[in-house]
Amino acid sequence: MPVARFDAAGKLAVDEALQRGEAVVLPTPSPLAYVIAGKTAAAVNRARGRPHNYPVATWEPRLDRLAPHLALDEAERRRLGWLLAVERVTALVPQTRDVAAPSWLEPAASYGMALLFGVTWEPIAWLLERHAPLFVSSANRAGALPAVDLRQAVAAFGPEVWVLDGDALRERARPHASTTTLRFVPGRGWEMHRRGIQDSLHATAGRSDYLADVLARADAALHRKPLPRRQDGRGGRPLRRSRSSDRDGPGLGRPPRARPEAS
Template structure:
């Protein structure tokens, strides 16, 4: 497997591989795992030795390109944008009934929901600026654990797949794993669809209710940006935390009673 360093020559190799339609393995920021990405879903699935039409995620960090094609009201769009860009989770979001939906959403869509991966990271900003939207999945063959460092990525994927070595840019002392995946279900609200590194780290630290916490932080971030600053320099009050279900199964967030601005 060819390995590209984070220098001009290595970046050029990754850039050219994507232009040729090949899949490449890319680092993402700690504590996330490596991912395999390409301009087509088929190339991602080929690298992972899966059927060519297996669902993948759409990787588009420019949220303004995603938002018009999602069936979310304004408040939930704000939350989603923060969840993708800041919390760096993956999200299953409801699609709008849009006959003009772009082709780069379709491979990530199933049963009216689109799987979104919005991670933006300065070391790979040059690549995303040039190639996004991409299709993305975890960097491993089916049934194997996701690659969390260069050694695992090289050992697990085929010898023809370029790997961008980002180990030196990541905190290798920390545990790494794929992202937590959240989903928004109209009529039910936010749920945890798949456990991942974000909620695992919170549980390991002995803190509960990841979903309520992350949505509270999303709302608080928006309030800090929108409310007038007081003279003492502090922002307004924190957003009220939402309740979640304690039952087994998907973790659910009760619907907010705040006025909605209208569905998309």
């Protein structure tokens, strides 16, 4: 069974699998689930049993490579960078129309929006430095729940897919799930697109409105502003969300519907 340990031999096995064009299952930091990644979207989709052109996310931690292809101003680009690298959400953001999308972004794009996964984590930094941008999706067969540990990852993919065993580096007693997905809609700002582990843990802690909280934390970190007083319990503004699937990893779904401007 192709399980790679976090040693020189395991890293070499995963590296060579990616170089051969195969998809590999990788751990991400708690409380996120495992993911499946590859140098092509087709490899990821083939491993998951989906059509080869099914949309996936682009995994590119270097914001400077993403920025020219995103229709965001400087303030929102900085906020996006914090959301991806620190909060570790997935983001659905508008693409520029006057700059052709590179090949490593096209499989993550639909309806003029790009799906971005920007998680950075020291144990897999070597892999991202060598192979990013990668294409990534949740580590499960279509319709099943994402794998949250080595046992589930191996059971999901069998002997044809290498799995990098990161269980010893994760807090296994904690709940784990796929990331929350936020989207940026021009003229409206950031919205909830798909529920995930970040907003779930926020709700479990009895806090209201994850979106308002995460944006306030982003702005406080970027501009060194004091955080507003949190509203606990059930008060506060309700979450905005789409009807995207909450089971099969972050989805692009349909383009956001325009809302009438206030008069």
